[in-house]
Amino acid sequence: xxxxxxxxxxxxxxxxxxxxxxxxxxxxxxxxxxxxxxxxxxxxxxxxxxxxxxxxxxxxxxxxxxxxxxxxxxxxxxxxxxxxxxxxxxxxxxxxxxxxxxxxxxxxxxxxxx
Amino acid sequence: xxxxxxxxxxxxxxxxxxxxxxxxxxxxxxxxxxxxxxxxxxxxxxxxxxxxxxxxxxxxxxxxxxxxxxxxxxxxxxxxxxxxxxxxxxxxxxxxxxxxxxxxxxxxxxxx
Numbered sequence: 001x002x003x004x005x006x007x008x009x010x011x012x013x014x015x016x017x018x019x020x021x022x023x024x025x026x027x028x029x030x031x032x033x034x035x036x037x038x039x040x041x042x043x044x045x046x047x048x049x050x051x052x053x054x055x056x057x058x059x060x061x062x063x064x065x066x067x068x069x070x071x072x073x074x075x076x077x078x079x080x081x082x083x084x085x086x087x088x089x090x091x092x093x094x095x096x097x098x099x100x101x102x103x104x105x106x107x108x109x110x111x112x113x114x
Numbered sequence: 115x116x117x118x119x120x121x122x123x124x125x126x127x128x129x130x131x132x133x134x135x136x137x138x139x140x141x142x143x144x145x146x147x148x149x150x151x152x153x154x155x156x157x158x159x160x161x162x163x164x165x166x167x168x169x170x171x172x173x174x175x176x177x178x179x180x181x182x183x184x185x186x187x188x189x190x191x192x193x194x195x196x197x198x199x200x201x202x203x204x205x206x207x208x209x210x211x212x213x214x215x216x217x218x219x220x221x222x223x224x225x226x
Contacts, residue, residue, distance in 0.1 A: 006157065034214075043203070043218040044158070093157045103214065105150070105157040 003027055004096045006106025013084055013113055021079045021109045023094030029074035030096035034103070035067070038091045050077055084113040116141045118206050120217035127224055131194055135220045137187040137204030145207040149178050149189045152201045152219070161189070161202075194224045 003026040013019050023033060032051055036044040048064075050056035050071035058064045066088075068080040077096070081088055089112050097103035118139045127133050139147070146165045150158035162171040162178040164187070171178045175192045191198055204217040 004157075041221075043216045046214070091155070095157075103148075104160070108155065108157040110155060 002097075002104045004030075004094065004104045004106045006094055006109055008109060009107060010110040011112070013111070015085055015113055016083055018080055018082045019084055019111060021081075021092055021094075021111075023077045023079070023096065023106050025075045025096045025104075028096075030077075031074065032097060033071055033077040034095045035069060035077075035079050036093045036095070038093060038108075044093060047079075081111065084111070086113045089113045116206075116208055116213070116215045118204055118215045118217035120202075120204050120220050122220060123218070124221040125223070127194055127222070129194060129196055129224055129226050132190065132192050133194060133222065135189045135191075135202050135204075135222070137189070137217055139185050139187070139204070139206045139215070139217075141185075141206040141208045141215055143209055144182065144185075145209055147178075147180055147187050148205045148207070149176070149187075150203040150205060152203055154200070158203055158205075191222075194222075196224050196226060198222060199224045 005024045007022045035047045038044045046059050047062045048056045048058045048069050050069045052071050052074050056069040071077040093108045094106040095103045121136045148163045149161040152158040161173050161176050164171050164180045166182050169180050177190045180187045201219040201221050203219040206215045
């Protein structure tokens, strides 16, 4: 159990366009979802925390208008990178969970902005 | 300040050998400690999770230990295989269901 599906697994987009990444909990309801980014050989860095039905909480230094997070249901959260630039190229990972079940990570999305 | 430190940063071993990875943390209040395996370009996959009262947890060839008094954990891999080559991340949860503090990981390379 506790499977998190993340799509797409990789995406290449042109500079200035927007990209949406989906994170779904397949067999459980996730009251809380987290979005991370990871640069090569670096640890995961938390970007934001989203709770179903409320606004996401962004970590310091993360632009909320650039990284739009929507957690409209207990099984789906989306991260939209708006007006993407090459410096946004990174590995984005979501995790989902509830307080007593812990956390499960998605398989990640490799974003390349050209 | 809540921190998780892992050592070594990287490790190379021969196939079939055992190895032990270390994790020291300064996280309070402590909820649980997890070890994850992350293959290159993939999301982390949970290996073990331990709460304050648990000091050993096994998952196949992986055995994690926890000393809550000294705030240290180790991950022991037995009879390593080429597929064990990955980054191993120690993650400590501070307070139930909230903040996760990540270590920087240990990159393990298993060679034949």
